[in-house]
Amino acid sequence: MKRETGILLLLIASLIIVCGSSRAGEPLKFSGGEFSTVLKKAELFHNDSIHVLNFKYADRKRGFKPYIAPTVLIAGGTALHFSDSKYQFNDWVQDNFHYEGGADDYLRFAPLAAVYSLNAIGIKGENNFGNLTAISLKSFILNDLLVYSLKKAVNEERPNGGQHSFPSGHTSVVFAFAQIMHHEYGEQSIWYSVGAYSCAATVGLMRIAKGAHWASDVLAGAGIGMLSTELVYLTHQYKWDWEHIKHFDIFPFSVGQQKGLTLVYNF
Known part of the structure; x- marks a missing residue:
């Protein structure tokens, strides 16, 4: 029927x-x-x-599974934020693994750089260059909005005396990019995901050892980064390819003293 x-x-x-x-x-x-x-x-x-029709992309068929780890990390980081245990853990890390370098500033971009490097040498991921770039930009922007909104709202003091500690921005960025590696290459080999997450975890530990963040900041930041990427993959329309880009037109306009460019998409 x-x-x-x-x-x-x-x-x-x-x-x-x-x-x-x-x-x-x-x-x-x-x-x-x-x-x-x-x-x-x-x-x-x-x-x-x-x-x-409604299930073209595998990311929309996995239910709540991709959101379990981010939820656990955010909940764990939030709980630890209100616990005195974070002070004890940071003291132990400072005593045993104190770090003062700047490698964490660069390593946070390593997973995404690895994704583009693999594409450049001919090892293709799940998405083409256009969609990968759109996803990466949207993930970075969404993550940035979430993290810095929380930083301003919580205004937690850093271990080194600075402000806006919770959550960790470096950690959220590297985990957002590690999640992209997992999406693009995780099904080809688990070692791509292992390498990306290991790099992300290393950056998080370096932020604690450096005295820039509490462990609670790092846990919450990791969860927010992963969640940002998951939400972008869930909502992305996958139209950044030549077939769809051909439908775009860009032309200048002038209305009185107002001048600019108009972007038109033909459906």
Whole structure:
């Protein structure tokens, strides 16, 4: 019954399109052969497309699983933020692994640099260059908005006396990019994911050893970074390829003293 209903709806849609295409005042001419063609196309569309229409990308079929780790990290970091244990842990790290270098400032970008390097040498990930770049930019921007909004709202003092400690921005960025590596190459080999997350964890530990953050900041930052990337992959429309870019037009405009560029997408 559902199959016949789907075909009927598609047939009605086809008829509406044909009616709308006819000139005003002219009777609609629809031969038996044309009717059969529309019916066959409707049936083929129903059989081949409807069942995958809303689930084209694997990221939308995994349910809540991708959000478990980010949720645990954010919850753990938030709980530790209100606990005296964070002071004890930071004292232990400072006593045993004190660090004063600047490598953490550069290592936070390492997972994303590795993704583009793999693309450059011909090892292709899940998405093409256009979609990968769009996802990376959106993930970075969303993560930045979340982190710095929380920094201003919480205004936690850093171990070294600075301000805006919670959550860790360096850690959130590196985990956001590590999550991109996991999405793009994780199914090809688990070692891509292991390498990216190891780099991210190293940056988090370096931030603690440097006295720039509490352990609670690092845990929450890691979760926020992973969550930002997951949300971007979930909502991304995957239209940054040549097939879709050809539908874009950019042209200048001038209205009085106002001048600029107009971006138009033809559907």
